[in-house]
Amino acid sequence: MIFNTGAALLDAIVLAVVSRDAEGTYGYRITQEVRQVIDLSESTLYPVLRRLQRDECLEVYDREYGGRNRRYYKLTPRGDAQLKLYRAEWERYSGKVSSMFEGGKDA
Amino acid sequence: MNRKDFIGKLSMLLAGLPEGERREAVQYYEDYLSDAGVGPEEDVQPILGTPEEVAASIRDGLKDEEGRQGVFSERGFSQADTGAKHEMIQEDLNRRYRDRSGADKTTGKKGMSGGMIVLLVLLGILAFPVLIPMAVAALVIAAVFLAAVVAVVVCFLLAGVLCVAVGVISLIAACTKLALYPAGALFLIGASLLIIGLGILLTMLLAWVTFKAFPAFMRGTVNLCSSLLRRKGGRAS
Structure with a gap:
């Protein structure tokens, strides 16, 4: 991809992906869904998830699946607030960039 | 793999x-x-x-x-x-x-701070016999330093006042001899004015040192000491 994905945007995408399931979702699925939008290696996400967890934006719990425990990630209220902030910021930013591409009519 | x-x-x-x-x-x-x-x-x-x-x-x-x-x-x-x-x-x-x-x-x-504080207090008690002579020595050094500063200041003050006085006296003397030896008297007047100027300059320098530089220096020293103490305190907590 031509455009770099900064840390904040990656955080925002991860939070958005996790927030889509009220019950939470697991590492493999998060990775696959994030990989649909941005190009990253399959091992990039663990440190990000771990950090979001440490920052209390995500919480984890284990759930039985196919005879083993699978770790699920879920948004905390703090993570939810953070996601809202990211979303508002992204709308502002992407709107500005888009209007610039459209000839600066609104800018 | x-x-x-x-x-x-x-x-x-x-x-x-x-x-x-x-x-x-x-x-x-x-x-x-x-x-x-x-x-x-x-x-x-x-x-x-x-x-x-x-x-x-x-x-x-x-x-x-x-x-x-x-x-x-x-x-x-x-x-x-x-x-x-x-x-x-x-x-x-x-x-x-x-x-x-x-x-x-x-x-x-x-x-960790609790243990550290206990250790520091213990250190303070054990270092007591050494600390007292050191404190006395520090006080003596400070007194000597202060005396030296005062002496230098007084010297400058005396020098400035004397310069001005000598200048004024010789100016008056030169003026009285102006009719008798015009050339010598003019030379003396010039020299006197020069000395008066020098005296005023010295006095001003002294005033600057006492009212500006010295307080600044003291403030600097106090800041240095307090920052040292603060750093020590920070290490303890």
């Missing part, structure tokens, strides 16, 4: 991390490979890369805390293979989260 070896190697490479961190990471990748449908004998390298890369990314993510605790060496393995984009992301993350984890660390360190 098959899955079993990969997990074993990864676990080994993460040795030295806090046990919880290591278990967490290993479990994540076990989960991940199970969910990706990778059997124990299957090659995982095409999916995850080498265990070294994965371990480096995990350690990178924890680097902030490690650096502050100073327990683990960061360069126990090669990080060169990690992708540039990934590094950029990690660096941004580190920068962004530094503040918060910094706050966590300071609260964490407070646990």
Whole structure:
């Protein structure tokens, strides 16, 4: 991809992906869904998830699946607030960039 | 490299991390490979890369805390293979989260302060017989220094006043002799004015030293002492 994905945007995408399931979702699925939008290696996400967890934006719990425990990630209220902030910021930013591409009519 | 070896190697490479961190990471990748449908004998390298890369990314993510605790060496393995984009992301993350984890660390360190304070108090008691003579010596040195400063100031003041006085007297003398020896008297008048000027300059210099430079110097000394004390206090708590 031509455009770099900064840390904040990656955080925002991860939070958005996790927030889509009220019950939470697991590492493999998060990775696959994030990989649909941005190009990253399959091992990039663990440190990000771990950090979001440490920052209390995500919480984890284990759930039985196919005879083993699978770790699920879920948004905390703090993570939810953070996601809202990211979303508002992204709308502002992407709107500005888009209007610039459209000839600066609104800018 | 098959899955079993990969997990074993990864676990080994993460040795030295806090046990919880290591278990967490290993479990994540076990989960991940199970969910990706990778059997124990299957090659995982095409999916995850080498265990070294994965371990480096995990350690990178924890680097902030490690650096502050100073327990683990960061360069126990090669990080060169990690992708540039990934590094950029990690660096941004580190920068962004530094503040918060910094706050966590300071609260964490407070646990040690009790023992440190006891030790410092003990040190203070034991050092008492040495401290008193040292304090006396410091006081004497300070008194001598002050006396020297006062002497220098008084000297300058006297010199300035005397210069002005001598200048004025010789000016008057020269004026009375102006009719008798015009050339000599004019020369003397010039010299007198020069001396008066010098005296005024000296007095002004002295005023500047006493009212500007000296207070500034004292303030500097006080600041230096208090900053030293503060640093000592910071180390204690």
